[in-house]
Amino acid sequence: MHTFISILRGINVSGQRKILMADLKALYENLKFKDVITYIQSGNVIFKTSEKSSNQSLSLLIEKAILKQYKFDVPVIVRSIEEIENTIAINPFLKEKNINIEKLHVTFLAETPTQINLDSLKNINYPPDKFIVIDKEVFLYCPDNYGETKLSNKFFETKLKVAATTRNWKTINKLVEISNN
Numbered sequence: 001m002h003t004f005i006s007i008l009r010g011i012n013v014s015g016q017r018k019i020l021m022a023d024l025k026a027l028y029e030n031l032k033f034k035d036v037i038t039y040i041q042s043g044n045v046i047f048k049t050s051e052k053s054s055n056q057s058l059s060l061l062i063e064k065a066i067l068k069q070y071k072f073d074v075p076v077i078v079r080s081i082e083e084i085e086n087t088i089a090i091n092p093f094l095k096e097k098n099i100n101i102e103k104l105h106v107t108f109l110a111e112t113p114t115q116i117n118l119d120s121l122k123n124i125n126y127p128p129d130k131f132i133v134i135d136k137e138v139f140l141y142c143p144d145n146y147g148e149t150k151l152s153n154k155f156f157e158t159k160l161k162v163a164a165t166t167r168n169w170k171t172i173n174k175l176v177e178i179s180n181n
Helices: 021-030 055-070 081-090 115-119 153-160 169-179
Strands: 002-008 034-039 044-049 076-080 104-109 130-134 137-141 164-168
Touching: 002 055, 002 081, 002 164, 002 169, 021 034, 021 044, 021 055, 034 169, 044 169, 055 076, 076 081, 076 104, 081 169, 104 153, 104 169, 115 153, 153 164, 164 169
Parallel strands: none
Antiparallel strands: 002 044, 002 076, 034 044, 104 137, 104 164, 130 137
16 A cells, blocks of 8 residues: 545635535545545545555546535645655755744645746745745745745746645644654
8 A cells, every 4th residue: 555645725715615624535535545534624635545646647536536526626736655754854944053843834846847947936035935946845944924925835836837735844744643653
């Protein structure tokens, strides 16, 4: 069995695109996923499958099922547990002094951005907020308040031309902890 974490974008925000976690769990189970666990209302789902599917094919399968059941589109980004563990291990901000880990976030990208789109970020700077793109992740440090940063999902989606969703450091670590139990 292979363990995956799916991260849904934009559900249960301000009463929009509402999906109860019990219903989301049932949807995943109907897709024949095993050991399905949801974590908090923002659409984090840990699941297992014996199928050797790519992250993209799993995302598409889940997106289609949500569209069919709820009649709205929800971007879904999938990573294997090993990929999430690697994301935690390589966070470049953990090597810096005076970093408050409660102010760390990761924006997960649906795919690796093109070099041209990455180049569009080279001269962008919104201090005190900082970001570093590595492969399909954008590591963020927002020492004031993520809710006020210009480095939002929409910002990265527009600049990098890929779907994105962000989770805070605590959530990412909790998902790994839950998946390893």
